[in-house]
Amino acid sequence: xxxxxxxxxxxxxxxxxxxxxxxxxxxxxxxxxxxxxSPLAVNATSAGQHGNELRASKLIGTTVQNNTNExxxxxxxxxxxxxxxxxxxxxxxxxxxxxxxxxxxxxxxALRIAQDSHNMTTVSLNATKDGLRAAPEWQWIGDRSGTTxxxxxxxxxxxxx
Numbered sequence: 283x284x285x286x287x288x289x290x291x292x293x294x295x296x297x298x299x300x301x302x303x304x305x306x307x308x309x310x311x312x313x314x315x316x317x318x319x320s321p322l323a324v325n326a327t328s329a330g331q332h333g334n335e336l337r338a339s340k341l342i343g344t345t346v347q348n349n350t351n352e353x354x355x356x357x358x359x360x361x362x363x364x365x366x367x368x369x370x371x372x373x374x375x376x377x378x379x380x381x382x383x384x385x386x387x388x389x390x391x392a393l394r395i396a397q398d399s400h401n402m403t404t405v406s407l408n409a410t411k412d413g414l415r416a417a418p419e420w421q422w423i424g425d426r427s428g429t430t431x432x433x434x435x436x437x438x439x440x441x442x443x
Contacts, residue, residue, distance in 0.1 A: 336395065340403060346373055346393070347406045354411055358385055373407075375414045385420040 338360045346355045355375035363369040368390040377383025394406045409417075 336403070341371075341395075341405070344403060344405050347404070348410060349406065349408055351406075352411075354407065354409065354414060355386075357405065360390075361387065370420075372420050373414075376411070386414060386417040387420040388417075 341357050341360060344357050345353050346357060348354050355373040357371055358374045359372040360368060361370045361372060370387040371390055371393060372385050372387050374383040374385050388407065392407060394408075396404050396406075398404050
């Protein structure tokens, strides 16, 4: 009987310790009051939720227009350098209904990104369709689902005519 009481008490102590550990872990993961945030956490107000930052997921697929508001392509990919800066933006140009498209890369600075009257993101580029056809094609190295492109940031601007 004495061993049963001791075993029960030990089980209760272990269960209580497990619950306390689980609550502490959950509090730290969910940011509950009294928990310590991860040193890697970023404040939402300084990480693109407000201010002038952009979400890459919202730019990918956006139609790029030239200075006369003519569509000239779509953003297919945003390439980051190893230090986390935008090394280039890959734009699919020259295609029709998904056929014949080729990809070119431009620097992020070459794009003009704005909000229209409906608060939608617009992207424009000072280039013509002919200028983009003459631009060097972006070459993917290996499997396109990987994270490497032509191994360097794009250095040529699209030709304007």
